[in-house]
Amino acid sequence: MTRSLDAAAVGAVTAGHAPYLFFIQLDFSQPLRVCSAGYDVDWNGATWMGIGALGSIEPIQEQASLEAIGVQLTLSGVPSEVIAITLAEQYQGKPCQIWFAPLRGDLQLATQPIRLFAGRMDTMNTEVGDTATITLSAESRMVTWDRPRTRRYNNEDQQSRYPGDRGFEYVAQMVEKSLIWGR
Known part of the structure; x- marks a missing residue:
């Protein structure tokens, strides 16, 4: 799938040094919104909890054909009080979205974040300590294509x-x- 980028986005990502953020939203009964900043960020009418280094996001692949793709991500540094939501609810099949946002030199959003992935949560592994680590795999909606x-x-x-x-x-x-x- 090709994405069209406006001039501001192209300029932000082709600059010599391009700081960026990732926004991740997991739709539980109370949506979990986190970003890779070390501070909370207001965007899209919500406050995104800054957890610093997110952990990891495996490369997101795109297919031109009608084929299901998935992504695996690890969120580390999630406060334990937020984890109660993830442990208590049925999460499979609920929406999961990932955005990429290039930043300006003053660490403000250079342009509207670009949605990299939209799919549904599949499996989750949670490790709890002082802070928690969530390892989540999500699949695109194409997984249900052949399902009657x-x-x-x-x-x-x-x-x-x-x-x-x-x-x-x-x-x-x-x-x-x-x-x-x-x-």
């Missing part, structure tokens, strides 16, 4: 998703209905 959809087009399925909707109320009667056309 289990949607039934009947009234019961419609009521389970949208209670009170009457759009499929008479579907069962229409199956055996004999229609005479053209009289």
